Amino acid sequence: RFGISKASASAPATVTLEHSPESVVEFDFDIVPPPVRASMPPVTKEQTAMNDMRKAQEDSIRIAYMNTFYTPEQSEALAKKLGLDSEKVKDIMTDARGNWRVIESFLNEVPETDRNKAIDLLSVIAVKDLNDIDAETLRDHVATPDVNSRHFKQSILNPRVWLEQLTPYKHVFRNAFSETERNSFRANPDKWSKWVSDNITIDTSWNPLGFSMHPEGVLKGRKADTHSAAIFFVSGARSFGIPARLDPVTCKTQYADNSGKWIDVDLFGKVVTPNNPKGRINISYTHDGGLEPKYYPQFTIAKISDGIPSTLELGELLPVSQIASEPIEVDAGQYMMVTGRRMADGSVLAKIRIFTVQESAIANVPLTVRHATNGVEVIGNFDAETRYKDPSGELRSILSTTGRGYYVLGLIAPSHEPSAHALNDISAIKDEFEKWGKSIVLLLPEESASRFDSSLYKSLPSTIKWGSDPDGKIAKALKDGLNLATSDLPIFIIADTFNRVVAVQQGYTIGLGETLLNTILQLSE
Known part of the structure; x- marks a missing residue:
């Protein structure tokens, strides 16, 4: 039996599962976003011109500063x-x-x-x-005094513990404890963990948003939430010359012993616990030629403890081939893998797999990202003979630039955050777009095209062709032909030279580049 509880202001969502340790629970579900109901006031040409003038002024100020x-x-x-x-x-x-x-x-x-x-x-x-x-x-x-440890640079000298604000805390700890105490903590880090447990009161009420407290503030007030207390432990340990960290995968509080081995610390049980029984996760994935899944955008793994899933920090945007190059050592227990594929309409095809990692055993877990089963549909029309201006000012048709077949057309704006995010998303999967080999035509409003600095996007695919939209005619054609509520940029379409549009994206959505590529890959299936 499987259940997910609804989250509330006082309690997080929980996952419960009754099954034998060897069994696996797996199910698919679709996440469908609500329809967009844009209701923006109309903007006159005079207002647009004034805004463009202000943007140009802002650009000049920023560029002068960057120089x-x-x-x-x-x-x-x-x-x-x-x-x-x-x-x-x-x-x-x-x-x-x-x-x-x-x-x-x-x-x-x-x-x-x-x-x-x-x-x-x-x-x-x-x-x-x-x-x-x-x-x-x-x-x-x-x-920071020099310490003979292979972890010195990363886990003693380094001021950062997690995502807290960096402060000059090391001299505060050294001044708060005598040399005898500091030497005692360094010789036996268990004593430091016991000091923290005995002297820092855990408060679960007054920091509901979980902001990271400064270590100096915790030392002064002798009170903190659990996460800030863990940061406090690590900060103090590093100040005394003890290698310490929050484990980058599990976020466990740890220090390194003389051999360099990481030891788990239980600050709230007031003792250093023996390391939990370990097992390993072996992720198996067969690359089918599509977009290789990356951690966070396409899949995550979480440990379920007391019904609450906690995501493992395996590395943001790392491809599965790198994460799965060897089995991942984790605590024995129950885990959940979630995968998702974002579709052109904004929906996500998701899959959950719940499995168990046994002590001293390897759990073989296949990574499966769902594919759309209904194919790609024609949603509108756009005339491939429509003309734009190339960088030299010459009028050219889309068809003459792209050649026969499918292409991507994007309308973007300079000094425009949604457009910048869209270009960065496309840059992130440059290699996949270049393997596809078809043209990506990017057009700017004619009146502001001169303000666009393409040097800020050096990682864009080499298949991109630049130009401008004379008098906004292409934006209007897309708005009318695809029944868009507004002409707000960016607008991206995937179409072919038979004038069929199979996908449209307006405004910026997370993973826009991936969404476009997923649709492109369906076209070749």
């Missing part, structure tokens, strides 16, 4: 001056973007003996952190 960022040449000069690896410095300084002054100042002021450690610190934090980390936080963490 102040560090260049590769400046990075090489800085590396030479400080005697550092030029490639590492180039990656760091260019990724720092508008925060380059903070990073440059930090590298210049760090003592020569700590410069390589400073590079290690800057290399281990995320690009997003390079964009906004402050000098005080960098100075605090580069002062």
Whole structure:
């Protein structure tokens, strides 16, 4: 028997299952979005022109600001001056973007003996952190005493534990505990876990949204939710020179022993528990030539504990071939695999498989992504002889550009967030579009085409052809021919040169590139 409970404000959704340990439960279901009922006010040509003028001004301000960022040449000069690896410095300084002054100042002021450690610190934090980390936080963490551990760089020097705001917490912990206490914790991390369990009260009421508390605040108030308490444990451990982390797959609180082995910590039972019995998951998948499933967009695996599924962090957007290259070690117990395929109409073909991982055994789990069974239908018409302007200003027909057969036509706008997301989605699966080999024609409004900077999208497929939509005639033809409520961009269609449209996407939806490609793959089945 299988059941899913409805989530409420006070309780999360739960999954319950009564079955023998060897049995597997599997079922399919469709997720169908509600129909779009756009009700936007009409916009006059004068309003559109005024908005375009403002966008052009915004573009010029942004570009002028971006021109102040560090260049590769400046990075090489800085590396030479400080005697550092030029490639590492180039990656760091260019990724720092508008925060380059903070990073440059930090590298210049760090003592020569700590410069390589400073590079290690800057290399281990995320690009997003390079964009906004402050000098005080960098100075605090580069002062981390050296520890002979293979986990030093990633799990001691590294300021980030999970997704919390980075703060200069290490000196706070070192000042709050005597040298004798710090040495005792480092020699026996169990004592640190017991200190946390004895002195930090777990509060389940006052942080319902689960915001990560600063470790300094937890130390001062001696109260935290369970997740913030785990971050507190890891932050303190790293401050004392103990390698510690939240496991990237299970989010378990862990420290590494002298051999480098990760030990699970139960902060709330006030003891370090023996590691749970382990098993392994072997994912089997046969690539049928379509889009290779990736973690999160097409499939996830969750462990079910006390009826509540918790998704394993196997790596965002990692392809199944990489995740399944060898069996994944996990705690023994009950698991759930969810797969999904997004269709052109926004619906998702989903499948759930619930299985059990036995202690010291391998669970062989096939990964199956459902295919549409009803084929592709013609939903409208668009004249392939319709003309657009190519980059030289010459009028050309869609047919003369694409040749006979299917093609993708996209209408996008410059400095337009939904259009930018759509282009990034297409870039993410560039190789698959190039294997398809057909043309993707991308058109911009004629009046604003000059403001579009294609250099921001260097990873787009080579099959893309650029142009503009003279007087908005193509946008109007699509609106009228496909009964669209508005002409809002972006608009993408898949059509053939017999004027048949088989798919349309208006506005940005998550995984737009994947949705287009799934429809394309159905055309060849």
